[in-house]
């Protein structure tokens with residue numbers, strides 16, 4: 127959980143007045159869950175695939191049960207259902223045979239009271255009188271402006287006016303309804319420190335990060351493998367607009383997005399741990415121009431895939447968003463010459479060749495991982511005062527980055543045991 131999001135629980139002080147209405151919504155949420163669960167089962171039997179939340183929403187939005195709740199509340203129920211299926215898939219992939227798919231929410235003839243979520247359009251908060259107005263769906267409204275007005279009480283040390291309420295949840299707990307306020311702080315978070323890190327984006331190493339003195343590589347192999355897999359599978363489809371082809375496209379997008387989320391999350395966590403307050407990212411326009419030199423920026427002999435620009439743009443957006451939540455400033459700088467200059471002595475050589483991923487400086491003799499050298503050059507663009515003292519510093523780290531690999535089964539990036547060169 128991000129440090130800037132917090133959930134506060136409150137008791138409802140007019141429980142008796144709102145209980146009946148909240149019961150109706152809680153039961154409605156269970157019924158909608160069951161409708162979604164049933165639809166997912168049908169799809170599973172027919173195609174062997176479980177629909178994602180986008181498909182569930184599109185299919186069920188005209189269903190009668192959908193309009194029992196505010197549309198955003200109904201959407202949330204179906205998102206939860208899709209998340210529950212994803213969790214089950216994850217466990218099965220990890221070899222947990224006992225994992226059960228999400229079940230129906232039914233207890234004999236009665237439905238349990240499910241949690242009901244209200245997003246921005248579904249609630250109205252009145253801080254002055256500590257009450258909140260919750261929307262019902264069209265079906266359950268007795269008249270146009272029928273809503274549920276809950277008066278609440280939080281812990282005395284909580285002041286909701288200091289927070290920006292993103293979502294309100296009605297939760298049935300210990301025989302009564304309670305409210306949960308999911309909040310974002312309105313105060314900018316303090317940066318984790320004043321260190322500066324540089325990020326070089328590329329194809330083989332999707333991201334190379336220099337912390338100045340240490341570096342980490344995040345290879346893009348998993349993304350690339352997916353790309354081949356889906357391209358191949360799609361080629362087998364008779365018709366590129368068929369249902370199967372559409373399903374593959376959607377799945378591919380989901381996998382890409384997950385990879386980029388996991389990567390940006392891992393990178394920001396690394397920055398927080400190292401007290402980074404400024405993250406300098408090489409501007410993408412440079413990458414597209416850099417193709418004259420080919421080499422590491424290219425997909426090699428597999429040709430260029432459309433992934434390219436899309437993934438870098440999307441990744442930068444995710445990175446900015448996640449870094450901002452931690453108080454880290456993201457600066458975009460031009461990548462020009464960052465692959466041709468030596469980050470140790472600043473020597474620039476246009477004819478500089480990168481061989482087997484290594485940058486070797488003719489001037490000072492520094493040997494660096496080419497992507498780390500690029501990342502360090504990017505980092506130095508916002509550190510103009512840095513002494514370029516060449517051989518005086520120990521530059522060994524430039525050639526020995528740590529590698530964090532994408533772990534498919536866990537869906538996260540994790541450090542790979544560093545392979546240390548031993549004496550022969």
Ligand SMILES: [Zn+2]
Nearest residue numbers: 468471487490
């Ligand atoms: Zn040099």
